[in-house]
């Protein structure tokens with residue numbers, strides 16, 4: 001593999017650098033500002049809870065994690081929609097009807113998801129260099145065949161979680 005190809009592969013594979021937390025809030029404020037939206041206490045509470053979580057959260061889980069004064073249930077949905085629109089928060093599709101939310105990848109880190117068909121849980125799973133290399137190869141092949149330029153990927157592993165397996 002020549003250096004140019006390796007360089008491209010690596011830049012495509014590179015996990016986004018997780019920004020320091022002060023920069024996280026600056027970045028969120030800028031993204032909201034671009035939509036003429038303010039970074040309110042309620043929105044900051046959502047960002048802080050999602051940043052601390054180790055998996056995507058449903059709205060009830062978000063509210064559980066919040067100080068009731070900083071995040072009212074009545075405004076949580078509207079605030080989440082604004083954060084999704086601003087590219088701060090990403091809505092994660094699951095195997096059940098619940099919407100789950102996480103910070104956008106550029107604001108957190110690159111990972112994949114484990115989706116349980118039994119209980120609908122969604123867990124984050126760290127990726128490996130080996131898997132990312134294999135995906136980069138697959139993306140390059142798909143790109144050569146289709147002319148489609150691949151800029152990122154999402155992988156959901158679907159199955160049965162340990163809790164559901166031990167219950168059956």
Ligand SMILES: [Zn+2]
Pocket residue numbers: 116117118119120121160161162163164
């Ligand atoms: Zn399960």
Ligand SMILES: [Zn+2]
Pocket residue numbers: 110111112127132135153155
């Ligand atoms: Zn990956």
